[in-house]
Amino acid sequence: MGKYARDTIQSIHANFSLRLLSSAANEILNAVLSPLSLASAAASGITRVEINDVFAREVLFIASQQTILRKNGTIIAPGLLVVLHLCDRAVVSNAMIDIARDYMGDILQFDCKNNSTTVAFINQWIANQMKSEFKIFTRNVYNVDWHFMLVDSFYLNAAWHYPFDERRTITKDFYANEHTTTQVEMMSMWAFDKFKYTEDIDVQVLGLSYQLDSNLFFYIFLPREKFALKSIMSELTGHRLLFLIARCKTVDVEVEIPRFSIENHFELNLPLASLGIVEAFTSRADFPALSGQRMHVSTVIQKTQIEINERGSYPVNNTHEMPNDELSVPRQGGHIKFIANHPFLFVITKIDQMILIGHTIPANSLRN
Known part of the structure; x- marks a missing residue:
């Protein structure tokens, strides 16, 4: 790397x-x-x-x-x-x-x-x-x-370039930690040639583009292990984060991400x-x-x-050297699945400049 x-x-x-x-x-x-x-x-x-x-x-x-x-x-x-x-x-x-x-x-x-x-x-x-x-x-x-x-x-x-269909949004489990599961409104899409994606041994990375600015992206860094966000963030560097973003390619992917504010x-x-x-x-x-x-x-x-909702991101009321190797993405059950049902890191970038960074653990109605 x-x-x-x-x-x-x-x-x-x-x-x-x-x-x-x-x-x-x-x-x-x-x-x-x-x-x-x-x-x-x-x-x-x-x-x-x-x-x-x-x-x-x-x-x-x-x-x-x-x-x-x-x-x-x-x-x-x-x-x-x-x-x-x-x-x-x-x-x-x-x-x-x-x-x-x-x-x-x-x-x-x-x-x-x-x-x-x-x-x-x-x-x-x-x-x-x-x-x-x-x-x-x-x-x-x-x-x-x-x-x-x-x-x-x-x-x-900002509106998504490829918005989600609200009719496909349903209530599903979100695993906040080892002891807590919360119910969230989960947006979903079978995205064919719409979203950017890459992965490594620790995380999956999904990039969603915005409608009015082709250089503006919302990236989700989803740990492969449900409760590994803290350990991944302790090891993640700016180099690695931008490298993963630069490595993303447009693929076909099944996506589920929660609404959150x-x-x-x-x-x-x-x-x-x-x-x-x-x-x-x-x-x-x-x-x-x-x-x-x-x-x-x-x-x-x-x-x-x-x-973050079905329509995009709204208010609440590359200067990098690209890798020469081809991205080979393992399939899960025949296709890529990106199911964001546990805590994740997100960043918003314009070209390769980080505008916003955060992590989210949706806190709706909790249940054991």
């Missing part, structure tokens, strides 16, 4: 995303996307070194990714809000305004004593971005020592610190591009919303 996957910015970013997912969420409905590239662009010294070493050693990748996504904003809607609390008449520097413009982020300045206004604005910004009434701040946080805050949002609104938010300070980004959250932080006032990152928040 090594000769097929080089140490690219894409693979480094994919590896970071896998590590952040494992750190931020442990086998719950989740999805994460990092805004730390903008923080890196505003930083210098040890602060910048830490962020770049952990994230991707390069900030241009996500800047270009945000540009690609915004150009197709009717499908994918990422958002980035930079909140700065400044005291003693300090102002945002022109350099920071330029950085925010490059990353297509919104920047807002508040007086350091005006936390209540900040809370109301952030909740409204999230509601506008996500087309949802969800509020990030529902508790009393007015006494929090806020300086430099990053709020990242994401929702996807995710709407959540993460505070990423501790997960990012556990990965090695420490200085940015301390008084030693060095962000000279922000303003003349010494500042550190107070909070990194991410709000994500996605629903």
